[in-house]
Amino acid sequence: MNETTGSALPVSDRGVAGAAENAPATRGRLNRHAMTRQLAAWGFVLPVTVYLLLFYGWPLYRNIDLSLRHYTVRSFVQGGAKFVGLQNYRTIFHDPTFLPALEHTAIFTAASLFFQFSIGMVLALFFFQHFKLARTLRALFLVPWLLPLIVSASTWSWMLNSDSGVVNAALGVVGVGPVHWLTSPTWALTSVTIANIWIGIPFNLVLLHSGLQSISSDVYEAASLDGAGSWKRFWLVTFPLLRPVSAITLLLGLVYTLKVFDIIWIMTRGGPADASTTLATYSYQLGFGTLLPQFDTGAAVGNVLILIALVFGLAYIRAQRKAAA
């Protein structure tokens, strides 16, 4: 590890990188030093790289492999499953559950994002004002986001219980008859979306609040000197300035929401009659939710979900780079 001997090099890391890349004239002497540096540098990232290959690369490869073969429980355990190309994908595209699952995923995601973001924005603006307890209360808002999802999901299940839930009891007080939140196909998707919005609000609040903090107060002063009211000030000044942060919040929220599985599975298991099935629960249902697991088609649904997530994931990375630049 002793690569410091006789260092005539600029020690700053920028200098070394620059030297290694741009100075062919002094190569001979620099090369060996730069090489040791590179070795040390790679020594430190090697464990994570190996880890990524083993524990991301391998499962993902296995997942693709699963989706391209025809598996029975027997061949899953013993090997030797037949290669069938895209057959599993054809099967799921023709499965009557697939399109509704895709549609539910879209509705679930869009509704969650819309409400999480708008409620998060209103709260961020509210908590951006100065008042007693503002910090403490804002911290308390984080709690739902930190809880295990199964805790939130089971609490919401009981709150939305048709006969004994507190929500229906409250509705009864104002004269609305009991709603079968989790057991009727009309309401199941709405119910899981409500729970998911509740969980996602803190994340939006925190990100948008930090975005507000980075807007210089001069801008506000200038705007209020110009006589802009608070409504106008928000739409003309704050909102446009928040656009990069908003984009990041929404895209990251989108990627997170596509992944949501726990809440739906615990509250409704995608039911009744697939009324709240999304791609994530559909995939799980195929692979792990039945007595006769279908890992091949389950993996195929999963890969469709990955593709969708990656499209928006790349958009997120672009937005982040743009905001950083």
Place this chain on the structure above:
Amino acid sequence: MARRRWLRTVVGVVLTALMLFPLYWMINVSFTKDNRMRKSPPDLLPVHGTLAGYRAVMHQQLPYLATSLVVALGTVIVTVVLAAPAGYSLAKLRPRGRGALTFLLLIVQMIPAIIMAFGFYAIYLRLGVLNTIPGLIVADSTIAIPFAVLIFTAFMSGIPGELLQAAEIDGAGTLRRFLSVVLPVSRNAVVTVSLFAFLWSWSDFVFASTLDISGHHQPITLGIYHYIGNNNQQWNAIMATAVVASIPAAVLLVLAQRYVAAGVTAGAVKD
């Protein structure tokens, strides 16, 4: 002016109370007697409370809680040990291909855990590590490691170069500089990463329900899941378990609030 501020505080308290109502309800139900559980309207306060739910937790859920603790601590260790050196290298040592590696770390965070679970299941079945604690730790660490490397990189980029140069002039090699300079000053990053790794692993349901569903040692998320599946009537026991399972989140929020907020934003927005 002062009155308006007070009004805001009142509004803030009301909003917070609304937001946290489900938590209150969880606690309320956890103390409710079985025979009052299906009463209409439900009791808004646990006036005729019972500790039966918590007694059930003590009798049935302790092994699950212990497993969760072991798995979560294991995940923290694996995460910090792998991610901190990588963060140091990416921030200060400029390995070739770091752009690609960073990109990869961002991308893998988009992959839903369900899909990873399929691959892990197939692999674990072959290797015979299904339903084991180390298997679960490895799977859970995939949730935390990419995030952890990026946090460490962001944090360690802020360590002044002079500090490292001084150590280098004193003859400290790369490893020595990492261990005795970088790590000690990165305490905050270590705390943030550990905290999230712990919480995510503690909360994991996807990997537990796929890779450990027939295990002898199962985490608390499965403890709750079995409860919901088996005895649908004992909601005080279910909610009492939920309350106990929420304790780490509550404790961490109280003790390490600033780290939590820092982690939430650092994961998404780079300053």
